[in-house]
Amino acid sequence: MKRSEILEKPLKIAEKFFKTDAKYLASGGFWVTLAQIVGLPITFLISLAYANLLPKEIYGNYRYIISFVNAVSIFTLPGMDTAITRAVARGYDGTFRKGGMYIFFSSFCITLLCLGASAFYLFNHNKTLGFAFIVVAFLIPLVEGLGNWKAYLNGKAKFREKSIYNITTKSIYGIAMLGTIGIINYKNLSLAPGTALLIAAFFASQGIPNIYYYFKLFRRVAPDAAVEPGSVQYGFKLVSSNGLTSISTYLDGILLFHFLGAAPLAVYSFAIAIPEQVKTFFTTLGTVVFPKLAVHYNEKNGHLKIKSTLPQKILRASFFSIIAVLLYLLLAPFIYHIFFPSYLDSVRFSQIFALSLLFIPASIFSDALNAEGNIKKIYTYKTIAPISQIALLVILIPPYGIWGAVWGRVLGRFINYLLLLLLFKY
Numbered sequence: 001m002k003r004s005e006i007l008e009k010p011l012k013i014a015e016k017f018f019k020t021d022a023k024y025l026a027s028g029g030f031w032v033t034l035a036q037i038v039g040l041p042i043t044f045l046i047s048l049a050y051a052n053l054l055p056k057e058i059y060g061n062y063r064y065i066i067s068f069v070n071a072v073s074i075f076t077l078p079g080m081d082t083a084i085t086r087a088v089a090r091g092y093d094g095t096f097r098k099g100g101m102y103i104f105f106s107s108f109c110i111t112l113l114c115l116g117a118s119a120f121y122l123f124n125h126n127k128t129l130g131f132a133f134i135v136v137a138f139l140i141p142l143v144e145g146l147g148n149w150k151a152y153l154n155g156k157a158k159f160r161e162k163s164i165y166n167i168t169t170k171s172i173y174g175i176a177m178l179g180t181i182g183i184i185n186y187k188n189l190s191l192a193p194g195t196a197l198l199i200a201a202f203f204a205s206q207g208i209p210n211i212y213y214y215f216k217l218f219r220r221v222a223p224d225a226a227v228e229p230g231s232v233q234y235g236f237k238l239v240s241s242n243g244l245t246s247i248s249t250y251l252d253g254i255l256l257f258h259f260l261g262a263a264p265l266a267v268y269s270f271a272i273a274i275p276e277q278v279k280t281f282f283t284t285l286g287t288v289v290f291p292k293l294a295v296h297y298n299e300k301n302g303h304l305k306i307k308s309t310l311p312q313k314i315l316r317a318s319f320f321s322i323i324a325v326l327l328y329l330l331l332a333p334f335i336y337h338i339f340f341p342s343y344l345d346s347v348r349f350s351q352i353f354a355l356s357l358l359f360i361p362a363s364i365f366s367d368a369l370n371a372e373g374n375i376k377k378i379y380t381y382k383t384i385a386p387i388s389q390i391a392l393l394v395i396l397i398p399p400y401g402i403w404g405a406v407w408g409r410v411l412g413r414f415i416n417y418l419l420l421l422l423l424f425k426y
Contacts, residue, residue: 016196036280038167042174044339047273049341052197053185060262061195062174063269065132068117069140072248075109076144078103079238081151082370087228088155094225096152097218099235107145111137128192132199139200139293142207150267153217169209176205205410237375244386248412251390252405255397268402270340271349272409274332275357278324310368310424317361328354353406367419377423385416 050059080099087095114137122130153162180201186196256265329351336347369377389412396404 002403008020017074025033032410034047039170040071042170043277046174046177046213046340047180049181051270051342053181055191056263056266056342057191058184058194058198058262059269060257060264060266060312061132061191062202062260063126064251064257065129065136065195065199065255067250069110069114071254072113073144073245074239074243075113076107077235077239078236078242078246079237079285080149080232082238083235084148084157086152086230086234086371086391087150089157090228092223092226092231093152093177094227095231096148097221099151099225099232099270100214100218104141104145104230110140110144114140116348126401128195129373131192131196133197135200139207142210142314143203146207146210147327149213149217151349152221156269165209169206169213172209173202174298175187176201176219199222209417222271227302234375238370238378242382244390245382248386248389248393251393252397252409255393256335256402256405260277260397260401261412267343267345267407268349270343271346271402271406274335274350275354277327278328279352279360301408310364314361314364320360321360322358325354325357349402349406353410356410359414359417365424368424369420381419381423385412385419388412388415 077099080103084096084099088101114133118130118133118137121128121133149165150162153159153165177198179286180197183189185198189197253265253269256268332351332354333347335342336350338344366381371380392412393405393406395406398404400407
């Protein structure tokens with residue numbers, strides 16, 4: 001019996017349950033999910049190395065730097081990749097070339113910010129962060145400036161090719177990080193050189209593959225390929241609405257570092273690590289769905305069909321996310337006792353944080369808003385949601401520390417999902 005015949009019945013059952021094109025989701029989702037599955041053991045091994053071979057102070061400083069860089073990621077033009085995917089899905093491949101150049105050159109603004117941060121910390125006699133930010137300054141354009149090749153492949157629905165590239169990059173990243181952690185442990189490196197070396201491995205192992213993938217796809221697109229009218233402007237509108245989102249997503253790490261220090265940030269980072277991996281696994285569905293949504297919104301009366309069918313599909317998908325959360329609540333203590341004994345303090349925080357995953361399928365409403373291209377709705381969501389999250393973190397972290405960060409993130413996500421539903425419906 002052929003594989004297609006074996007899968008035919010389960011696909012028909014899935015189509016009846018989710019009321020959607022299960023074959024498309026299976027073909028695209030298979031490759032996207034495969035990349036996640038292959039990446040899981042790599043991520044797990046790195047987490048084991050972090051927990052058992054690195055001092056909490058080095059790991060905490062490392063997490064703070066990553067949070068800082070991501071918080072200022074507005075200079076990587078977040079949202080331009082969405083515009084690229086949307087345009088490429090409609091046949092305007094030249095948008096990849098044009099939008100990509102804007103992203104690359106804009107990323108050098110982060111270089112300037114990191115050099116400024118380095119000068120600040122060196123002036124205040126903090127060599128650990130001072131030297132580490134110098135490393136970031138020179139490597140960040142390779143990671144953020146050349147990473148939009150993924151947007152092109154998403155638009156083309158070439159999930160197999162994208163997954164192969166992602167798996168290769170993840171493997172290089174895993175080897176580099178494990179080797180670096182081994183060196184830090186074996187040489188017993190102190191805080192400053194250990195943090196700088198870890199940061200260098202993190203950015204270089206992702207940035208160097210980006211050079212190859214980006215220019216390979218750049219050459220694939222003809223110089224005179226059509227650019228969708230208004231697509232770059234649409235991308236910049238999304239960028240202006242994404243600045244607050246970047247800050248709100250990583251503000252918890254920055255505040256915890258400054259109020260409590262590196263070691264508590266390490267505890268918090270391990271508390272949210274597994275739920276965040278589960279979130280990434282579920283949100284891969286959005287990567288597959290978005291090109292379809294972009295095409296459907298471009299069809300006559302397509303938006304009416306989406307509005308009538310998408311909520312039911314998301315409600316059905318929420319059944320599985322609820323099961324996943326319940327399983328994690330039961331298994332979390334055993335997981336940390338066996339694999340992360342140095343971070344047992346993270347268990348209770350992690351269980352509460354996992355509640356933010358209960359309705360994670362509702363995040364697909366965000367993909368629907370972007371595919372529709374209604375700037376007013378996107379601005380509303382990208383303004384109210386992050387401001388709510390920032391307010392919760394600023395109010396709760398100073399008096400309550402890690403608990404404030406956990407509850408701030410959980411409440412913030414529920415507000416996000418409710419807002420997405422309202423904007424999609426009305």
